[in-house]
Amino acid sequence: MVTFEIDGQQVQVEEGEPIIKGAEKLGIKIPTLCHCEWLEPYGACRVCTVEVVMGKRHRMVTACNYPAREGLRVLTQSERAVAARRMVLEMQLARCSTVPIIQELAREHGIEKSRFGEGTETCIMCGLCVRICSELVGAHALCFGQRGTERFISTPFQREGEEGPCIACGACVDVCPTGHIWMEDLSARKGQPQDFYLGPKSAIAIPTQQAVPKAPRIDPDACIYLQTRGCSICQQVCEPEAVDLSQHDEEFEIEVGQILTTTGFQLFDPRKMSQYGYGRLDNVLTSLEFEMMLNSTGPTGGKVLMKNGQVPRAIGILHCIGSRDENHHAYCSRVCCMYAMKFAHLVKDRSDAEVYQFYIDMEAYGKGYHEFYSRILAEDVNVIRGKAAEVTEQMWGDEAEGVLHIRCEDTLVGKFRDIPVDMVVLCCAIEPQSDLGNMAHILGLTRSPDGFLLERHPKLDPIGTNTDGIYIAGTCQGPKDIPDTVAQAQAAAARILALIAKGKVLIDPIKASIDAEHCSGCRMCNSLCPYQAITFDEEEEVSVVNDTLCKGCGTCVAACPSGAIRGAGFTDNQILAELEGILI
């Protein structure tokens, strides 16, 4: 630690730290334009020029990078320091007469108008953008061009857009004190993954207030460190050292006896139905996004707000987006009608907005469900029978403000209708996870034509699968609501526990067995077995049957080109003997 004096007050800082650190501690304001805590001191703007006295020697230095020394006396308001600072600011004002931060600093120093003219440049050459991009972000996408009075901020070789190394993190925009740098396309901003008001605002954030575990998560697409190995500020500032950017994905192998598959669903991507304008029009949301918004711990605190922050005057809820549609999914997603009614109820509860429901059939068949339907009708929710045809952006009457129009055929009235709303919610279909096929392949499961996992028997065994010990529950099996999912999952858990409690399994005596002497190791049987019961022994170079999994179906026996597989109780001799018995 070194002790020194600023304007007569003693202060201590770590050795090597600049004067400005001490000034911060004392609350003495030394103006700067190019200083940033996270960057190496640059000393370019010279606004922080102060006078230092060491013994008899007086010297003018910049506070941002002059290392404090024991016994140093710093004068921030000496005549020389103020004169130098005033002249620097006056010259900056001559260059950038329209920049507020310069105007303000100049005014603080008693300069209203520069004697050197009134330039309209907006870049003050502080270099913050260039330095943050190189030092912190590591993208090296900005640099200075030319030199001297011709100097300007540029991209390398003045290449821009896709060609350049810019990763669109927006760090330069954040540090630029004058607004000289801006982002043309905010949606391209990777550092703030969704400029839309839903979702986290930075690359590291607690995803939602109710997140479990309640810890920040790093978005690898937005994290500068993971993109360029720059930044790593989160790691530097975390005092308990909880952020470890060197961590990477790991694979674990766990041996288990039974598997319960509950991989859930994914929402139908409404961009495929461009007539509804999702992703193109503001304020067209998916049901999941609207659900997040309605959540009291969500990004808007439960308020229904449009992108511009205003409360919508009318909301349209469109049912069956991707469901009951020959072009996409023929099935009914089962849950949409009920949650759409919930949306309507909550919107009515929280705002004065009109709500329109556009439905094909109102599916309200569970316990207490139809009563809820009656209740929202009583709440003056407009229900229109007819699937919405398209959503367009038009002007609403005389008011010059962009609103959305929903066109549909009201089949009960037998009329085409065009309903103006401020916000549209699309009740997208529940569809199988896009990688469910892989999953099914790994576990040896089959899938129904709609893509969901197939149960062993729709009525007698809706939990089990063709493979013993593997069970399914929830929406990976098919669209279902929460009560159904819970019921199915509990049943599966009970089944698993029963087997664990028993400690052993009874297996059928009818099995296939492979004669290692004759097996050629062709592995044809491996892929044919519907129960994944045959594996290949790499060491012996023969296929081996897992007795517990084998159901004795005989597929492999018939297929084996070497005739090395025998079905217990169904050997060739036995079958021939049976045939002989029948024929004779």
Add this chain to the structure above:
Amino acid sequence: MAVKRLHLMVCAGTGCVSNKSMEVKAALETEIEKHGLAAEVDVIPTGCNGFCGVGPILLVQPDGIFYQQLRPRDIPHLVEEHLLKGRPVQRHLYTPPGEKGTIPLMSDIPFFHAQVLIALRNRGMIDPEKIEDYIAREGYQAAAKALTTMSPQEVLDVVKASGLRGRGGGGFPTGIKWESTKRAPSENGTRWVICNADEGDPGAFMDRSIIEGDPHSVLEGMIIGAYAIGATRGFIYVRQEYPLALKRFMIALNQARESGLLGEDILGTGFSFDIEVHRGAGAFVCGESTALMASLEGNVGEPRAKYIHTVERGLWNMPSCLNNVETWANVPPIILHGAEWFTQLGTGDVSENPWGGSKGTKVFSLAGKINNTGLVEVPMGITLREIVFDIGGGIANGKRLKSVQTGGPSGGCLPEELLDLEVDFDTLTAAGSMMGSGGMLVMDEDDCMVDFARFYIDFLMAESCGKCTPCREGLRNMNMILQRICDGKGQEGDIELLEEISACMIDAALCALGTSAPNPVLSTIKYFREEYEEHIREGKCRAGVCKALITYKVDADKCSGCTLCARACPVNAITGETKKLHVIDPNVCDRCGACYDACTFDAIIRV
């Protein structure tokens, strides 16, 4: 080696080469061959002799006969007369300006007579591309002495005791710099020595001449320095615009490596050291130490704050000792002859305080309105008058001296009253100028001091890196104000405004370029304030340089109507018939002065 009767030393410095000295050399060789003199006479290209104004130069050794301004067609006669008949050719010998008699011997010519050669000790004496020539002139003896008989500390002590100060301009005591580099903590023991050969001052060519004429002296100095400091690698930062210097450095480096004077285990002492050459891309600011190092590292050549000195954290954050070409070239003689020998020359006393005086010699490049343009090495403490009038031969065309500018663009202008100033680091700084790297520009009454200041501010504005506000904006605004003064639009208070900007730059600019940039303005205001005031108040430029403030007229009494002026005028502003009075149309005239120069009757008047 056969002993030759005569050695013809042809100057192969850049000045002489551009005046066809290589063709002179070829002509000499042809003639010598023709007369069958090849066995007796040798033709040797040498480095710059310094007397560039009278090039191409031929020195006949061992007699020391000095020929000047030779053309290839003069050679047959010269060879016949001098080499065959032994009669020096009178018309090619040097004649001092304003005199009639010739001076045949180089040592008798005043330009050379008053010089003391240390850094330029081998000039005109050796072929710079032959290490043998250098070795024959005591070359590498100092390195051998240091490496084999002295400890690094002893070498350091000698350099410290010699009082040698940085010749690049700063005048920092070299010994102290070496010592700080040696003492600076370095994690893996890495230390660098660097040679600054980025000579950028307009009109300065000291470093260039040393490198082109005697590259080994720089290498030897660096070897000795590296040994004293404990560096294992050196860098030479030479500007791209010096192709010949670069070439000679490369040749010298290869020769030194082949001779075991660079590389592993030098002279069998176990000391290893090698040098790399880096070409600068031609930025004036890269002569500044931190910018030079940034450029060496491959970054943009921009200075950084030197609150932590480069001797502690320089190139790649390692302790780095940067010295100028001339400084390195001074080291071998100091080691060879001792500190006492060196301190006999110069001013002050450096035995207690290394800043107490300036020892040894300094190389200056004389340029401007002076008779003997060229390179001179003079002892510290010599007066400006001696340099300008004795060595430089006085002002050209019998004009009156107005000012001497020293130190390049960042230096200042000294008036005639200060001609008796003893030249050393401290007196020049005290007078508002600086030693700089040794540029010396002489101005006469035809030079306008305001225009001169504007010229240098223009140069600096183009060469400033633009990083810090005071330098970038200060130069821009000073340029704006000076321009308007030159344009006759100066306002009351402009001089004070210039002074105010200057004060800010001196106090707040980041590097030495910025803090010294106001020197041309401040020194001209200090010594020639009345010229500024004339420009502003009377709209008058006494030197007739500022075009906006002058008009050309025809003196009706003197004009003979010869039409010479009308033909010289590039914009056809002059009308008049033969043998009748000519008239200049002031609206068309662009004040180039061509008519003024063309008129043989002094009939054109500048008002």
